[in-house]
Amino acid sequence: MSPRTWASGIRRTLTAANRRRQAVVGGWRDGIAERTGRVRTVLRPVTDTVTEAGWVVGVLAVALLVAGPLLHWPELLVAGLFLALLLLIAVAFVVGRQPLAARLDLARDRVIVGERANGYLTLTNPSSRRSRPLVVEFPVGAGRAAFELPALAPGAVHEELFAIPTEHRAVLDVGPVTAVRADPLGLLRREAHLSQMDTLYVHPKTLRVEGSAAGLVRDLEGRTVPKVSDNDVSFHALRGYVAGDDRRHIHWKSSAKTGTLMVRQFEETRRSHLLTMVSSRLEDYASDDEFEMAISVAGSLGTQALADGQQLSAVASHASLPSAGAQRFLDGLSGLTYDWKAKHLVDVARYLSLDELAASVIVLCVGSGVSITELRRARQYLPVDTRVIAMRCLVGQEPSVRWLGDLAVSTVGRLEELGVAVRRVSA
Incomplete structure (x- = not known):
């Protein structure tokens, strides 16, 4: 065995072990969150208002107020009273209502990865008194956008234009707009929602696969x-x-x-019926780029099938995906993420529904973590009269096609090579 082959094998082993570790940790985290959900709901009014600094000050105040008399140390008692006074003063900054109304408008609610997405925020003071300056925030996916809002006279309007990052495929919850009231020391923080939440779908990259209907599914009049x-x-x-x-x-x-x-x-x-199966199991991919390519491959084939008037079904490892139309299909792919409890590809093929098994062509979109042996086993659970094609997404690899009996295994290194792969398996 050459040193290069040995090093490549070591890298693949370490990558697989790291992906398995991530899957186990993610499963534990989700399990803990599920078990503590009820307790966190009860304590939310307190935990959402008191910041980390507030908890530190509160614990120190209680400790000093208790330790001062016990140790006969007046200075500790004075320090505890001072910290308790700070908390009481902080309460004065967060009580009361904020007379503001907000409207959040998205220029587009669906974009493709990398496209520009803008939004408009309009804030109004509908009350008869002047509002105080404050910070206005709203979530954008996992991040948050913040604006310094000046004091508004009665009936005044303030507008803000903002850009939404779309570098990654996602379903982004934009909003709700929140007015934040906090004390100068940041001990307490009180939020008031001013608008409803909006949703932005960042669709995966897809391309038109010329001739896919004629190549993959030859039964336009019924097979x-x-x-x-x-x-x-x-x-x-x-x-x-x-x-x-x-x-x-x-x-x-x-x-x-x-x-x-x-x-x-x-x-x-x-009838011509295409089924796309996308693995959402973390261990089936060596990198996130492979997962994104698998989703783009499924999206390209599925939207082309719908454009050609074919019936489409779509599934992931953990659930079925909407496929009634191209827009709903891409919306479902936008929100597809790894699932810590996802089944193996063989189990997904074994438990397909009767409607999904009626497909005339099944395309398995997987990564480098799915072995040829697993693909063969999955093929055994699919109907004999159904054409099955496995699209292995290996970033940077040269396109190739391998036939294993009636199973076609195509390697795709770039999304732009999908058309070549389709022509090869349909030749």
Whole structure:
């Protein structure tokens, strides 16, 4: 074994171990949050108002007030009283109501990764008294935007234009707009919501896959399946007439030759139906870039199928995704994240619904963490008459296609190479 191969194997092992560690830690964190949810809800009015500095001052005040008399140390008692006085003064800064009204408007509620997204914030003082200067904040996804609002006269209006970062695919909750009242020392902080929350969908990058409908799904008029039916469009054979058969299907020429009534039989046809399966299991990807590419591949194939008039179904490792239209489909992909309890690809294939199993083509979008053996096992649980294609998203790799029986395994190194991959597997 060459040193380069040995080093590459070590890197893959360390990456896989790190991803497993992240999955375990994430599962523990979610479990703790679920168990302590009720307690945190009860204590929220206090925990949302008292800052970290306030808790430190409060604990010190109690400790000094207790330790002073016990140790017969008057200075400690004075210090405790001083800290308690600071907390009482801080309360005076946060009590009362703030007479403000806010309106938050997004220029667009759906953008593609990297596109510009702007919003407008309008603040009004509808009261008959002048408002105090304060800080206005509102969440934008995991971050927060803050503005210094000057004092507003009665009926005055203040406007702010802001930009929303869209470097990453996400579903961003914008708002609600919050008026923040706090004391100068930052011991207490009281928030008042002034508007409703809005949502911005940052869709994944997709591209038009020319010829995908003709290449992946050749059955635009319906593909026959090995199931005989008495009423369809694909003729199969003739059989003797049985009471109750539709007389419209009697074949009169054959009946005249044989002297008995003969009726047509048909093979059932299946409408063009694409199913995209995206693994949301952390260990199935060596990096976040692989996960993003898998989502973009699924999004590109799915939107193209809908544009071509095909039926679409979409699933992730932990749940089904909306697929009634291109917009809803991309909205679902925008919010797709790793799931700490996600099933293995084999288990996802095993527990697909009957409607999902009716697909004529199934595309598995996975990363480098899914082995060829696991892909083969997943194929065993999918219908034999369904075309199955595995899209392995390996960032920077050269595109290639490998056939494992009736399973096509395509490697995609860049999203722009998806069209080449589709043409290769459909050749």
